[in-house]
Amino acid sequence: MPKPSLPVPFIIAIDGPAAAGKGTLAQKLSAHYHLPHLDTGLTYRLAAQHMLARRLPLDNAAAAVNIAKELDFTAMNKQALADDAIGMAASKIAVMPALRQIMAARQRQFAESGAGAVLDGRDIGTVVCPQAQVKLFIIADTAARARRRCEEMLARGRPADYPAVLTALQERDARDTGRASAPLKPAADAHLLDTTKLSIEEAFRAACKLVDAAGAA
Numbered sequence: 001m002p003k004p005s006l007p008v009p010f011i012i013a014i015d016g017p018a019a020a021g022k023g024t025l026a027q028k029l030s031a032h033y034h035l036p037h038l039d040t041g042l043t044y045r046l047a048a049q050h051m052l053a054r055r056l057p058l059d060n061a062a063a064a065v066n067i068a069k070e071l072d073f074t075a076m077n078k079q080a081l082a083d084d085a086i087g088m089a090a091s092k093i094a095v096m097p098a099l100r101q102i103m104a105a106r107q108r109q110f111a112e113s114g115a116g117a118v119l120d121g122r123d124i125g126t127v128v129c130p131q132a133q134v135k136l137f138i139i140a141d142t143a144a145r146a147r148r149r150c151e152e153m154l155a156r157g158r159p160a161d162y163p164a165v166l167t168a169l170q171e172r173d174a175r176d177t178g179r180a181s182a183p184l185k186p187a188a189d190a191h192l193l194d195t196t197k198l199s200i201e202e203a204f205r206a207a208c209k210l211v212d213a214a215g216a217a
Contacts, residue, residue, distance in 0.1 A: 006033060006215040009116035011131070013124035016138035017173050017184065019145035019152075021195045021203055025138060026120035028204045029211065033118070038073060038110050040121030040128065041090075043103055045081040046071050048089035058092045064099045073110060082156075091172070097181040104128045104182070122176055125187035134214045136207060137186035140196040145169055 012029055016022045023039055030037035047067050048058075056063045093099055100123075107128045111117045119128065125135035140148075146169055150160035176184035186192060191210050195203045 006116070006211075007133070009112060009114065010035065010133050010215065011111050011116045011129050012118040012211060013129045013132035013135045013187075013190075014118065014120040014138060015122055015124050015126070015136070015184065015186065015190070016120075017122075017140075017145065017176065018169055019149040020138040020140045021148070021200065022120045022136075022138040024200055025136075025195075025203055025207055026118050028200070029207060030118040032204075032208065033211065035116050035118050036110070036114070037118045037120075038107060039076075039078075040103070040107050040119055040124065042076050042078060042081055043068075043071065043073060043107065044090040044094045044099075045086050046073075046076050047099070047103075048093055049081060049086050051093065052086065052089055058089055061096045061098045064093050064096055065102050068099055068102045068106065071106070073106070091175065095175070095179050095181065100127075100181050122184040123182035125190050126185060127182045130187065134211050135187045135190040136210065137190040137192050138203075139192065139194050142166065142169055142173070144196045 010033070012033075012035070014022045014026050026037055026039070029035070047064060050067045050071070051058060051064060104123070104127050107119060111119055111129050121128070125132060125137070143166070146162060146166040149165050149169065150162050153160040153165075193203060193206060198206070
């Protein structure tokens with residue numbers, strides 16, 4: 001698939017619930033359009049990793065904000081940050097409005113530097129980059145997302161309990177959509193992409209059509 005030229009800077013914002021496929025799609029779009037990629041969920045895991053390493057209380061918003069100001073987004077080890085303890089800690093600090101504010105500012109700075117970027121998360125199109133040229137909101141039914149998450153876990157050599165994974169996703173969805181600060185929801189001008197019955201290549205081609213159309217416009 002040829003890569004068309006895009007205006008500069010060009011920002012692609014991808015939001016959606018866990019295991020809907022937004023991370024894989026973001027990586028493919030990043031490679032295809034030669035734009036840097038930022039997984040904003042990892043930035044919260046990175047902050048949580050620092051909090052745990054320094055034995056700081058996870059309810060200390062001031063400490064979390066100070067850590068967020070010094071994080072290096074270019075030095076994130078996805079494998080190390082996949083640790084369950086870090087994920088649990090990240091979900092606790094991610095609800096802090098003060099932390100979300102500083103994180104959004106830093107993520108926005110990343111997006112607006114250079115040629116643009118592909119960012120994926122849960123509040124990119126609504127809070128971090130409301131000016132993005134393309135906004136995608138990726139969804140899939142919960143059962144499909146639970147199966148995908150189990151497949152990911154098994155591929156990493158970890159045990160996967162489907163009922164437990166399904167329950168965890170449902171609880172995560174409730175937290176993400178119900179939080180007071182930057183809840184998970186599609187931007188008014190976001191393109192909804194349901195990946196329940198799509199392969200990653202099919203989802204990628206559908207997303208490229210939307211990006212190409214916006215670039216041509």
